[in-house]
Amino acid sequence: MNATVLPTTIPEYLDQLRRALAGADPALIQDALYDAEEYLRSEMAEQPGKSEAEVISSVAGSYGAPEEVADIYRDTEVKVQTALRPPAPPPRRSWLGRFFGVVAEPRAYAALFYMVLALATGIFYFTWVVTGLSVSAGMLVLIIGIPLLILFVGSVRLLSLVEGRIVEVMLGERMPRRPLYSPRGMPWMERIKQMFTDPRTWGTFVYMLLMLPLGIVYFTTALTLVSTALTLIVAPVAVWTGWAEVSLATDVEGVLFVSDGVLSTSLDPWALPLMLVVGVLLLFLTLHVARGIGYLHGQLAKHLLVKGAQQA
Template sequence: MNRPMPRSINEYLEQLREALRGQDPALIQDALYDAEDHLRAEFAENPGIPAEELLARIAGSYGDPDEVAEIYRDKEIVVNQALRPPLPPAPRSALARFFGVAADPRAWAAMFYMLLALPTGIFYFTWTVTGLSLSLGLGILIFGLPLALLFLASTRVLSLVEGRIVEVMLGERMPRRPQYAQRDQPLLERVKGMFTDPRTWSTMFYMVLMLPLGIIYFTVLITVLSLGLGLALNPLIYPFTGLGLINFDDQVYMAPLWLQPFQVLFGIALLFGLMHLARGVGRLQGAIAKQLLVQAG
């Protein structure tokens, strides 16, 4: 597509955004940040050259918006192929598909994410509520605004950290760069933009939401894992420990001998069912993170 030569950094970025339309929003955010960083560095090193002339030079070395967009699309395909875990052979029967989840690395990673979600959720919730409360409470003081800006900047950093966790564990593509800043705007406009940007508030909502989600994920994981292991291993550990299926008031209760094989099978089925559940939770959590933490493309 033939586009007019951009006459400013913002024009270049808008053309790049347009050239990447339809791509993953996380990819667009990364490309815009990298391009702005490179363009600002070139302008800082060549202050005496007119903007249009310098942008024409940059287009010849760094690439015009369409060329840069094509490079990012190609690189994204290569990176995704390199990072995607190898797929196990497709099982033929329903039973093989059910037990084949044990060979899926994403299921194991999603279970670990469910375990990790509680401590991270507590931290995100505490940080967000405390920072928001202090920012609102001290807003009338002279240092209230700088404190609020520092808090908003910290939430963006935390969103990048959470994005890396989500991408590594759950496989959802998340930004690897912060949102580009349009640094040629006046300071007050940029401050206003931080407060009016919907992603600022959706990020804080995500941080608060992670506490109830973390409690649910952790509780479900520990409860089903404990129940499944208890049912599957109880007949094996009872002769050595004296612990029954139910232990109450010095009384030990065990399933009848004929029922214990079914008990073990049910416990094993629960454990594999938990892995399927964890994989579904991973997809759901990845979609929530993409919706709330990523700048719309």
């Protein structure tokens, strides 16, 4: 279709906009479609008596044709992502520089915090989905069961937006900032049918259920790595500063323990410097693990919570 020929209906406008954004981030496409329909519908409400073709023609100069809107969204996305992206650390060529340089990457700390937070969000999401499904299924024999099920599915889709914002802020993966696009002119029954047949709905259910085991794994991994690293660092420092002493007792062993009210360690003095080095290395390794898990989880969230580009 010639780019100068304006569509005559809102669905045609949105379809052209979708095609013009082909290849863009699925989350960006979802936001653009929602914003465009929201704007066009509001213009229709403010100009009663005019047809959709007349309204689209009147706003083409201010809002833009589909191809122009697509270009604006692409350019704006680049500027916004550039502004929000944390400053890139200086490039490091050696493997030692790359290994220790993780300490200067804010995304690694954010991913580590997400791993700790994932336990709480995972418990909430899992409980919400399991409780909602069981209550809705049990109430289907009653008249109230169907609207209750619809409200529950809608609440899960809303929670996916909340989780998307958490993922984008902490893990840096672009997620939708608007609800999933659904034609406003579509009859209610068709919209409800679309909600239940949309793969994204069921992908969200899978994501919410997965968050509990993933949250447990993330929390346990983060807590174990951080606590172990800090213990290995604190123990020799505590001995050298007099806060702890080397215990000669054979019945109690450990990196740090309390013996007769005194903080002690059973390690030989020659092992203390080695323990400190291992603790520091483990702390840096923990940041690398957190960054890697954050990237992988961001891809999982993108795959399950965002409608794919081929479906957008």
